[in-house]
Structures are given as C-alpha cells and as structure tokens.
Amino acid sequence: MTGDLVDVGPDVAVAGGGACGVMAALRAAQNPDLVVAVFEKSTREGCNAAISSGSLAAGGTRFQRAAGIDDSPLKHAEEILAASGDKEWRPVVEAVCAVAPAMVEWLADTGYPIEIGTDMPRAGMSVPRLHTDSGRQGGGRLMRHLRGLLGSYPNVAFVDEAPVVDLVVDAGAVSGVVVDQNGRRQRIGAGTVVLAVDGFAGNPALVKEHLSDLGNPYHGGVSTSTGDALDWVRRLGGRVRNMGAGLRSGLVVVDHGTRVSPALPFHGAVLVAARGRRFVDEQRYGYSALAQILRRQPGERAAMIFDATALAATRESEMMRQCLAAGAIREVATLDGLAAQLGLDVERVREAVRARPGRRQLRPPFQLAWVTHGLLATQGGVVIDTQGRVLDSADRPIPHLYAGGGTACGLAGPSSDGYLSGNGLLSAFGMGWIIGNALASRPTGRSAL
Numbered sequence: 001m002t003g004d005l006v007d008v009g010p011d012v013a014v015a016g017g018g019a020c021g022v023m024a025a026l027r028a029a030q031n032p033d034l035v036v037a038v039f040e041k042s043t044r045e046g047c048n049a050a051i052s053s054g055s056l057a058a059g060g061t062r063f064q065r066a067a068g069i070d071d072s073p074l075k076h077a078e079e080i081l082a083a084s085g086d087k088e089w090r091p092v093v094e095a096v097c098a099v100a101p102a103m104v105e106w107l108a109d110t111g112y113p114i115e116i117g118t119d120m121p122r123a124g125m126s127v128p129r130l131h132t133d134s135g136r137q138g139g140g141r142l143m144r145h146l147r148g149l150l151g152s153y154p155n156v157a158f159v160d161e162a163p164v165v166d167l168v169v170d171a172g173a174v175s176g177v178v179v180d181q182n183g184r185r186q187r188i189g190a191g192t193v194v195l196a197v198d199g200f201a202g203n204p205a206l207v208k209e210h211l212s213d214l215g216n217p218y219h220g221g222v223s224t225s226t227g228d229a230l231d232w233v234r235r236l237g238g239r240v241r242n243m244g245a246g247l248r249s250g251l252v253v254v255d256h257g258t259r260v261s262p263a264l265p266f267h268g269a270v271l272v273a274a275r276g277r278r279f280v281d282e283q284r285y286g287y288s289a290l291a292q293i294l295r296r297q298p299g300e301r302a303a304m305i306f307d308a309t310a311l312a313a314t315r316e317s318e319m320m321r322q323c324l325a326a327g328a329i330r331e332v333a334t335l336d337g338l339a340a341q342l343g344l345d346v347e348r349v350r351e352a353v354r355a356r357p358g359r360r361q362l363r364p365p366f367q368l369a370w371v372t373h374g375l376l377a378t379q380g381g382v383v384i385d386t387q388g389r390v391l392d393s394a395d396r397p398i399p400h401l402y403a404g405g406g407t408a409c410g411l412a413g414p415s416s417d418g419y420l421s422g423n424g425l426l427s428a429f430g431m432g433w434i435i436g437n438a439l440a441s442r443p444t445g446r447s448a449l
C-alpha cells in the first residue's frame with residue numbers, strides 16, 4: 001500500500017459516520033483522554049440512518065412504562081429470535097436488546113424529542129416498542145442531532161469525503177486505516193479501528209451474488225453502502241454469515257420509491273393483486289417478509305387500498321408525508337372509480353375490499369397506491385461477538401478490530417423474512433453504544449486499546 005504512515009493518528013479510527021459510527025464515536029469520546037477520528041465516505045451521498053424512518057426498537061423504556069406498556073429487553077430479544085430463528089446469534093441479539101432502553105433514554109436526555117409510538121403497530125411485535133421523534137420527522141433529524149452532539153467534543157474529528165479504502169495491518173493486528181482524500185491515499189495509525197460502513201445493498205454485483213432470489217428489486221437505500229469492509233475482514237481471516245438476508249419492503253410505491261406506512265393494514269388497508277385477488281393476510285407479515293410475497297404477484301405489484309380513516313391514523317409519519325408530497329397516493333371517490341382504476345368489474349372490487357372477520361370495513365372515498373418490493377439494506381455481514389469484536393474463523397477476536405451496524409451480521413437470521421421493524425437501527429446504535437462504552441472505559445494508550 002502506498003502513502004505516508006502518520007504515526008500520531010487517533011486512538012480510535014471509526015470508518016463510517018452513520019448510525020453505528022457516530023454512536024461509537026460519541027460514547028468513546030466520553031473519555032477525554034481518547035482521540036477519536038470518524039472517516040466518512042460522503043455525508044452528501046448520505047447514510048441509511050439519515051433516510052430511515054428513525055424508528056428505534058427498545059423494550060423496557062421509561063416511555064413505555066409511562067404509557068402502561070409492560071416490556072423488557074428479554075421479551076424484545078425473544079420476539080426478534082422467534083422471527084429470525086437464528087439461535088446461534090442469541091448472545092448478540094440479547095446484548096443489543098439489553099442496552100437499547102438505556103440508549104433511547106440517553107438520547108432523550110441529550111435533548112432529542114422521543115415518544116413511544118403507541119400508534120405504530122408492527123407484525124411480530126406483541127407490544128408497542130418503536131420509539132420515534134415527536135413530530136415524526138424520521139432519521140434525518142436524528143442524525144443531525146447526533147452529528148451535532150459529536151461536534152461538541154473537542155477530542156473528536158469528523159473527516160468528511162474521506163472514504164476508508166483499506167486497513168493497515170502489522171503482524172496480523174490492525175494498526176490503522178488507509179484513507180482516500182482528494183485522490184491521495186494516506187495511512188493513518190490508530191489504536192483501534194471500528195468498522196461502521198454499513199452493508200452492501202448499494203453494490204449490484206454483491207447483491208446479485210448473495211441475494212439473487214430477490215430478482216431486480218428497487219433499491220431504497222443510499223449509494224454509499226457498497227460492502228467495502230467485507231474484503232478487508234476476509235483477508236484477516238474473518239468470516240461472514242447470513243449474507244442472503246436483507247431488509248426488504250413490500251410497501252414501496254411503484255414509480256415513486258416512497259413507502260406507505262406499515263401501520264396501514266392495522267387500520268383496514270387491503271392488498272389486491274390482478275383480477276381482484278386478495279393474496280395475503282395484510283397484518284400477518286412484516287414489510288420485509290411481504291416483499292417476497294409481492295414479488296410472486298403478477299407484475300410484482302399490488303394495489304394497496306385504504307380510506308380516509310386509515311390515512312388520518314397514519315399521515316403524521318415521515319413515510320406518509322413523503323408519499324403525499326410525491327403524489328404517490330390517489331384518492332378515488334367511489335367503488336366504481338376504484339373498479340375503473342383497477343380495470344376490474346365493480347362486484348369484484350366490492351368483494352376485494354370486504355372486511356375479513358375482525359377487521360374494519362373500508363369506506364369511500366378510497367385511497368389507492370400501487371406497491372412493489374424493494375431492498376432497503378442488507379442484513380448479512382461479518383461475525384462479531386457480544387462486544388462487537390470481529391472474530392476470525394476460529395472465533396478468536398482479531399486484535400484491535402470492531403464492527404457493528406450493517407457491516408456486521410444483523411438480527412434477521414438467514415432470510416429477509418426474519419427482519420422485524422427496528423432491527424436495523426437497534427443493531428447499529430446498540431453495537432455502537434457497546435463498542436464506544438467499552439473503549440471509553442479502558443485504560444488509554446495505544447497498547448491498552
């Protein structure tokens with residue numbers, strides 16, 4: 001590798017300034033004796049956390065208790081594992097669920113306006129567990145808040161437009177990062193490296209290699225997730241798992257790329273495919289599992305039909321606001337109008353929107369959005385332990401190397417169907433929190449890290 005080795009680098013070099021990287025840096029920076037540098041590929045291109053809905057899953061928070069909701073980290077972990085079936089990953093799932101309540105409460109204590117989404121029911125969740133900002137502006141607001149906090153630490157440098165392109169390795173131990181700045185490669189020494197560069201949904205070749213069963217999905221994530229860390233870790237003897245799993249969505253609006261709210265089915269919304277066929281119990285599947293079901297429908301799409309009551313219950317969310325602003329939802333006054341839009345006879349449409357037992361009946365005027373499937377982020381990644389240390393093929397930690405968020409194996413298990421709402425930010429912020437806290441509490445100095 002060419003370039004100058006800068007001996008006096010940071011104690012901690014974080015690759016990636018998204019959810020996991022910023023949280024790891026914030027927590028590590030609590031120790032004023034540590035110098036932390038975050039190398040970010042491009043905030044202009046963005047991170048998935050900033051375009052996310054910003055829904056934070058945590059079981060057992062003070063916000064839930066205040067709303068009379070009985071929940072706990074263990075219950076949260078059990079529900080993630082019931083959906084994923086990934087018993088081998090239980091320790092990591094339990095580790096991030098255990099820290100989630102403290103993390104969400106800390107976020108509120110830093111001035112971020114948090115509430116429990118009692119109006120955000122999700123498949124696979126027995127109680128309301130998603131926390132969100134009051135005002136429902138989503139992940140953009142969250143990341144602005146966290147990066148703002150980072151700026152208040154004198155011992156942190158956030159270096160933008162500076163992709164990490166490789167690791168510096170000495171005698172099998174990681175000792176820094178290679179960073180590309182304005183076309184010039186620089187080797188920067190660091191006591192510890194945290195890999196927080198997300199997954200590979202923005203890398204068509206890797207998606208084709210590992211997720212070929214998805215066909216040609218709409219990519220609803222950022223362009224920066226190109227799986228950069230996978231080769232670095234493999235070269236050090238690390239391994240990957242669950243590479244075929246993704247965070248998918250079966251609620252992507254055709255020709256718009258916005259997503260309708262996953263809460264809509266809980267307010268009576270129905271999905272109707274060609275010839276008026278109802279093909280799924282809309283409340284049963286999470287949006288990730290729904291994606292594959294939609295992919296099997298004619299034209300890989302279906303009409304989501306709801307009404308004014310369902311719209312009123314969901315419109316105060318960043319997802320629905322984006323849909324409405326984009327003109328992705330059409331209002332149709334009558335059943336006849338709906339039949340014309342769907343190209344079906346009116347009796348077939350009347351039958352299609354008839355409420356199933358126990359569900360509410362939709363009333364005109366109707367709302368219509370054509371939805372298809374998309375890939376938002378990948379869930380497979382490098383194998384870590386409960387402390388975020390990257391493991392080699394013999395399950396030994398690779399010295400000085402940590403990973404979290406989409407870079408590491410996620411919580412969905414081997415299939416996208418196992419993804420539960422909130423899993424993505426939980427593993428990113430949760431592991432960032434764990435890694436950063438551990439680094440902050442260690443004796444300082446290169447060798448100690």
Ligand SMILES: Cc1cc2nc3c(=O)[nH]c(=O)nc-3n(C[C@H](O)[C@H](O)[C@H](O)COP(=O)(O)OP(=O)(O)OC[C@H]3O[C@@H](n4cnc5c(N)ncnc54)[C@H](O)[C@@H]3O)c2cc1C
Pocket residue numbers: 015016017018019020021039040041042043045046047048049050051052053054055056057162163164165196197198199220221222224225226228247376377404405406407421422423424425426428
């Ligand atoms: C549309 C959408 C909605 C979502 N909604 C939710 C939700 O509501 N709740 C939830 O839990 N999850 C949600 N997710 C998933 C969640 O956003 C991700 O799981 C999470 O952001 C992953 O965190 P991360 O830190 O690994 O990656 P990111 O947040 O994507 O950050 C990675 C950062 O690394 C940078 N980077 C990449 N390569 C390099 C490199 N070589 N060198 C330096 N920097 C690099 C990127 O530019 C980026 O800034 C959503 C995802 C999408 C796409």
